[in-house]
Amino acid sequence: MVECGRHLNIELLTLSEIDTISGQPGNFLVTLRQHPRYVDMDKCIACGLCSQKCPRKVPDEYQMGVGTRKAIYISYNQTVPLKYVIDKDHCIYFQKGKCKACEKFCPTGAINFDEPEEVRTVNVGSVILAPGYKPFDPTGFDIYNYEQLPDVVTGLEYERLLSASGPFQGHLVQPSTGREPKKIAWIQCVGSRNKACGNGYCSTVCCMYAVKQSLVTAEHLHGDDIQQTIFYMDLRAHNKEFERYYNDAMAKGVRFIRSRPHSVDPGEKNIGARIYYVTEDGQQVREDFDLVVLSVGLEAPADALELAAKFGLKLDQYRFADTSSFAPVLTQREGVYVCGAFSGPKSIPRSVTDASAAATAAAKNLVTARGTLTKEKTYPPERDVSGEEPRVGVFVCSCGINIANTVNVPEVVDYAKTLPYVQYVENNLFSCSTDTQVLMAEKIKEHNLNRIVVAACTPRTHEALFADTLREAGLNGYLLEMANIRNQNSWVHQQSPEAATAKAKDQVRMAVAKALRDFPLQRLSVAVSQRALVIGGGLAGMTAALDLADRNYETVLVEKSDKLGGNAWFLNKTWKGEDIRTNLQVLIAKVENHPKIKVLKQAEVKSVSGSVGNFQSDIIVAGRTETVSYGIAVLAIGAEEYKPNEYLYGQDARIKTHLEFDAELRERSAQVAKAGSAVFIQCVGSREPERMYCSRVCCTHSVHSAIKLKELNPDMQVFILYRDIRTYGKREDLYTKARELGVLFIRYDLENKPKVRKEGDNLLVEVVDPIVQMPVTIPADYLVLASAIVPRQHEQLMELYKYNVNTDGFINEAHPKLRPVDSLVDGLFLAGLCHHPKPINESVSQAMAAVSRAGVILAKERMSLDAIKSYPTEKCDGCALCVDVCPYMAIKVEEYRDNGQVHRRIVTDKALCKGCGLCAATCPKDGVEVHGFTMEQLQAQVDAVVAGFAQAGA
């Protein structure tokens, strides 16, 4: 969020709504209505005084109404942009004409009650719609008694109760009593999978957020007598690593009860709540809980219809944007794209993936304009300070009263003047304000300063700003140190001004000590090979290659077999009914005929050298070797169907896997229609100890096939033997349809798996029906095994690129939520089944997202690297202890000759190094250091602390 707010090429328009849109892709005119903030964004420094002084309290929507905020406020502490806003509907001045307390106390004069509403028109090439979702509101559904009972909360409210920034500072309490709850229940599918409330779909994320909350709850409560209970219908843990997480929750004692409670009544004396439910074997149960969490689902945003009308979009029956499996972010209007929960409920990684995919789609309309409107800054030439004695300038910020109210700033200023090499000290009201920046640059020049210390807020938000000021004054930006006397001092020691002042002096002394040892550092830049390599010619790989090529990057597509298309050739239809082969053929033709794509079939990557921006590989193509250089690679090596070793698979032609049965339906549907019965067994090879993951697509596939069978022959007996039906999202409609068509679903447990046997020519499946608790035997004309999706053999590739995989062999992403298509190796991206089992729309979205992420590197001819990197010193003797600890594999050992003798030393790869310094801490002889954080600098800071301690003790 902060990055987005600070980006030079992103203009944030908050409080804005779209009025109209006209024009074509590449040239839209969008009219926006920007509501007034009543606070000048350039002047507001977010000191919070206005809010402190504002007399009007308003229920806080961010805390779900549990706490209060003021009429001038920020939603939460990390708000971007971090600027206050006046809530006109609650402001006393706007309502009654008097007050203006905020204006009186604002130290920068930022309040403007006369700010008008603004209408502006922007000219854009593409539009991305990401309006999000609306949480289901259980008000009015009397079975939950949500309005009447204080101890019944929604999942989002519970999230606030758990949060350290929540209304109770993360101390979990029962709202009615303020005491710690002991027994907590979660009720799943509130507002989901329920035709009665109009939401027939599954909200996808609630099962796992409830499991997460149940585990986090344990961290917030004391005692051994806490108990978490989750009431669910099917536990849907279909994302990567979720099955293990679910099993972990069971192992830790979270109680899972398969039941949908029918009533929630007040508990005794109106404290807590009483839940009535029926167990799977038919018993009526009444149980009391201290707190009940309603796992509310996700609905389309309130303004979905209005947005759809403005943009000419098609919505589905639930008012989510309707998109196709092969173009999951495209809408009916060319040039307008969607992402996130607007096109259906989805988890964070899928939303993030969609967002990058939408960026790729949107960029297509902008290819000709790429780089034309981007902003870049220029600076005066850098002054050479190498021969100069240090001349330190110290700027101590008051931050209005944020620092000055607690820390005695004049005392700190006087103290700074006594420190060695300090030539100039001044106090600023706001060091970060634009006018102070100009003055600071002037002082640097006037006093010929060559090291700067800013004692103010945190370098994490402001170092870049001050470094920029140094550069504008002709100094290297790395000759700067910050002393964090606000976030880590005045704000957290408000009751101890004297100690805070002493600490501020120490902080300044430490910063000066380090600054004396700062040297100019240069950001390296390396030339980027603006070409891409895509490994794997399946649906994901081809989509990635096509999108890369459409963005004008030369792309090499490497396919192991002699045919493009991969697994998609074996599938018939998507769950939405789109024909897969037709779409596949169109895609293959586009890829093979694209002038920017070079397709290498029967090809394998044999070697990899270089790093992000500059990779080289030898590729063996049908016996010959081709060398390619490229800036990034996309891994889309797919996965394959698990061949079962149970249920008599391989011993009878009537027993088939999913893909085999798809072929049967494709080629011999007339014969299939004659069958009297068909049985599907789910989770074959999945969700078992040796493969503890859900293969994600099989439930939907079986249900879809079962519907197909019922359509071919309504009299056919179709059974699906399952553990949990995981038809997530809008796929739930298929599950409902299958039941309506008479498909019979029988649940089984892992401890009690179905048994398949042959009696003469008859194929019989026996399963224990959990409702009648008796075994039933079903004769099967077809037995379809929903077998797992397993990774391909890719050890060789893994060895070459050094990416890593999870326990199941699927390639790991850099961050499971926020960087879902980046691998842990810079410049290497993932798409499709090699990351985790997934359906077509998600593979396509991921492939497009990988292109967007790759574009960040490929778009520029040169890539700039941070200067905080490790480097060997003269003391390095090549012992290589650091080589093993480097998590980025950025260190190698080389041999060199000096006076006829062979020596060893390390070399670091600046493109790979992240400056973490594990090498420096490991080295026993100071043979490797990190720029800007050298041992000498860290030691100088330690010395500065010790000196202060000695002084205080004396």
Next chain:
Amino acid sequence: MSAQFEPVILGFLCNWCAYAGSDLAGVSRLQYPPNMRVIRTMCSGMVHPRLVVDALERGLDGVIVMG
């Protein structure tokens, strides 16, 4: 040790997590005793054991490495 014992604690905080957390404590105005002095590092793994031992040997009361 007197009743007013005020320890001096040296903290090495990782820029990406603990240091950021410490900043957020400030934004959230969480109050804590002013006895720690912070050295920002690019990773808690950057802290050489020698720095820790040196600080303790020279009389600091505690060292906390957070990351």
